[in-house]
Amino acid sequence: MDVPRANGALIAKERELLERLVGVATVRAALQRVSPEVRASYEGITPMTRIPTADVEAVYYAVAEEAGRDPLVLHREIVRNAVEAALKSIWRLLLKFTSDDAIIRRTPLFFSRGLSRGELSAQLVGPGHAEIRLVGWADVSVMQINGISAAVEAVLLCAGRRQVEVEGTRTLDGARFDAYWQV
Secondary structure, eight states: OOOOEEEHHHHHHHHHHHHHHHOHHHHHHHHTTSOHHHHHHHHTOOTTOEEEHHHHHHHHHHHHHHHTOOHHHHHHHHHHHHHHHHTTTHHHHHHHTSOHHHHHHHHHHHHHHHBSSOEEEEEEEETTEEEEEEESOTTOOHHHHHHHHHHHHHHHHHTTOEEEEEEEEEETTEEEEEEEEEO
């Protein structure tokens, strides 16, 4: 079975942000809480590697426990900041001049670069509302749904949309995300 994997460059950026937020010592202590295999996988990430999402999740739960934080809130904050950092280049400026429909149609492209499992489709449902579907990942974890929600939120915020909220719910074949923003 194909193991879901995350892009090493994105996870390296997330680790940098985690260390800034909770401290290097906290992340190091958390890495002692995970199995040696997970620790080696996480510590060995490079921009060219793809790390199992389960390993990344184990580290997030360990860091959250070590830091006394809610793991999903911590994860959402880090993912949102990592995506925003990735879009600080010319992309951010271009996104501000892009229509809602064009941004939503490009959402699957952003996803495909970050995760190896599943496929996104997205459509604008109405003013300030988009529906995004993840298929092909029936056992997607709550943390991955949380991360995809945070990433969509970050893209819309970087595109200048205000009061963005993204709600993700599990479906039989993956997840459904409803994105809302002020028009």
